[in-house]
Amino acid sequence: MIKEVCVENFTLVPSAIKKGAHRIELCDNLSVGGTTVSYGVAAKTVSYCRNTNTKVMAIVRPRGGNFIYNEDEVDIMCQDIHLFNQLGINGIVIGCLNRDNWIDEGAMEKCLTAAAGMEITFHMAFDEIAPKRKRQAIDWLISHGVHRILTHGGPLSTRIEDNLSALKSYIEHASEKIIIIPGGGITSANLPFLSSELGMKEAHGTKIVGDLSHS
Template sequence: MLKEVCVENYTVIPQAIANGANRIELCDNLAVGGTTPSKGVMHETMAYCGEKTIPVMAIIRPRGGNFVYNDTELKIMGYDIIEARNLGLDGIVIGCLNENNWLDEDALEQILEESYGLQITFHMAFDQIPVEKQFEAIDWLIEHDVQRILTHGGPSGVPIETTLPHLKELVDYANDRIIILPGGGITNKNAQEVIDYLGVNEVHGTAIVGQLH
């Protein structure tokens, strides 16, 4: 079972790994859903996690708010992706939508081209896509070699227990062609229940291995 811990600073990473984290997702500003971490944080995280062979992913998101990005913001994301690769990170976490809450295909193709050699997770921007179009979005992401989709299965404010039926539909539709990574409200207390219900091998959260201080 792979437990991906979402952290917003380096300080808690040794404790997270000691508690059983198998992968780290680096974010800054979790209060707005996460933005790109600093180069320094990425560097120190890689130095520590590299010794312990713990994979590290970084969110590439230039600001909070929506997931509709202009050309300048996409250029910033491109530079950040280069930094992440140069620092040896295993992968990045991205998500771009257009004004209609559909995948911004042009922006994503550009980012994916810049991300060669890195694992790609499409983040919870996925939950903004209308439910009836999410299956089509899964197919598009599979065709473009995205490795996993991080999703809460519904609006961020509702408990994960209420979104499990929809998450199960997504897992069944994906059918091992892409990893559906459930997140948002999963803790060390309910992780096993989520795993058993969905039949997944990976879970994500800030408290997936308990509260970190």
Template structure:
């Protein structure tokens, strides 16, 4: 079981790794769902996590809000991704949509190509797609070598338990072509329940491990 700890900056990473985090998603500004961390934060996180053989997935997101980005925002994302790759990040986390509720294929193809050699996670922008388009998106992303999709399985704020049926559908449809990574509302307290219900090997969250206990 890989417990992916969603870390805002460097602060909690040492304690998280000591407490059993097997992978780090590194971001800034969790209040808006996470944005790209600074290069200094990425460097320190990679150095510390690397010493403990824990991979780091760096968030590439220029702002909070929706996932429909203009050309300047996409240029920022592309530059940030190149810099994170230079520093040595193990993987990147991103997602781009169109205003017609589909994947921004052109933007994603550029980012995926630039991410060659890195793990790629498509983040919770996935949850903004219609359910019909989610299944199509699994096909599209899997065909292009994306490693995993981070999803809550439903609208933000809904209990993860309510979304178990849809998450099961996504996992079954993915059929091991791409990892469905459940997150949002999973904590060390309900982790076993979610794992048993979904039979997954990876989970994600800010409270996925009990840091202070």
């Protein structure tokens, strides 16, 4: 199983890799769910991870709050994506919604164009899409070449163990055309149970290889 460790800034990258991270999701400001890191942080992480053969995904999110972005914010995202692409970051983590809590198709298409050649993860904005439209959203993301969907399977206030039926239904609907990567509340302690229940190929979390602050 691929363990994707979500880290804030560069400081925890070395210990995450040492403890068994296969892939890094690079964020800033995790207290608001993650925002785009600086160019310097991205460059340092890429050069370090290249030497350890570890893939890097970078969240591209101009601010905390909702996932509804205006034209200027989408332009900022596209510029950041271009920079990350040039740096050699393996992929980006994005998610744009409209006021109806559906995928902002225009904004997503602009970001996807900017990210040509990179891996794409649609992040937990997915969890704000209405349950009855989840399958439709999975289909849209598949048809636009998105590689994976990061999801908690329900509101972040819930335990991920309580969202197994939703996660199973997403994995079943995805039918290996897109990777469903569970996240939010996964730790090294509950990962074996979740893995046996869901048969997932990838998992995401800040404590998925243990507590990095005590390494």
